[in-house]
Amino acid sequence: MITSIQGLLTAATPLHAIIELNGLGYEVNIPVTTAEKLPQTGSTVKLHTLVIYREDAQTLYGFATPAERDFFRLMIEHVTGVGPKMALTIMSKLSLPLLQSTIANGDVATLSKCPGIGKKTAERLVIELRSKVGVTGSAESVLSASGISSEDSAAPADNKMRDAILALNALGYKTADADEAIRRAILAIGPKATTEQLIKKALGS
Template identity: 55%
Template sequence: MIATIKGTLVEANPTIALVEIGGIGYEVHIPLTTMEKLPSPGVQVFLYTHTVYREDSQAIFGFHAKDERDFFRMLIEKVSGIGPKIALRIMSKLSIAMLKSAIISSDVSLLAKCPGIGAKTAERLIIELKDKVSPSIASNSRLPHQGLDATSSTTSRDLMVDAITALSTLGFKFPDADKAIRRASQELGPNATIEELIKQALG
């Protein structure tokens, strides 16, 4: 199994990073938390990886930090109904610290707000992982976060993520989309809707 990958970052969007190694480009699926920490294109990047093999294909999933990769593995290996793509969506919506805290406190409503997760899956996630996440791990697991602050309210974080992703799909490069939405959020205040954020960012 490919455990790490080190090469030149060719390009990236909120879900995929293209990394060149020895003239070969590897498509690496990433969560938004990793996207926020990627260097500029042309700069060397190092990612912890997990590879999923299927009969007719294989997919590489990359993470900025080892504990992100390990938590991803725990999600897809221990929780029935959560595959790699849903796991990435969960980790793009909530930080590792918030996820672990939600599991320990049995916060079904918070977990159910993640894309692809309903109340039943959230309950199953808590049951399967609660004994694997200790309070000390949760309290010490905050990652350095240059992007959306893990301590901000879930609603604000959700809106920011959705707004940044929306701008990215419109052709904005991630750093530009991130900067524009942050500026719009500061100008409009915490009660702005996603539509208002995008409209303000577009000028």
């Protein structure tokens, strides 16, 4: 099994990355949340991967952290009706901390706002994954791709992100929009920013 790929990033779109390794170019399907963290083309990049084999195809999926890859696998293996394409759509709309939080809290409304995800699918995500949230990749954070190593505490970083999102919620932002604004703030000012700094940056963007 190919669990990661590291090479030269030769091209990238919001849903695909081409990584050249040993003279071969690998097309990797990625969520928008991973595309946001990619370096400039021509740079070395590492993605944590999962290969999906079908009778007529072999598709490579890549993520910024092992935790994101493992959650992607969890969705396609344990949630009825959720295949790789739908799982990628969900992870493109919501960051991993928010996705885990919405499932743990049974927030069907936020989940159902993901493109192509109806209320029934959102309910299945909650029912079938609620007991598993926090088990997969709990030591890793989606923020690690922005500079937090595995030696750092992932929980405080996730908490900062969640607190900032809740603050924007209180100001009238929809949860998915608040999540996107805070992700952009983290990319702009770095993962060591305080909750207050993230909020100010998100409001000013």
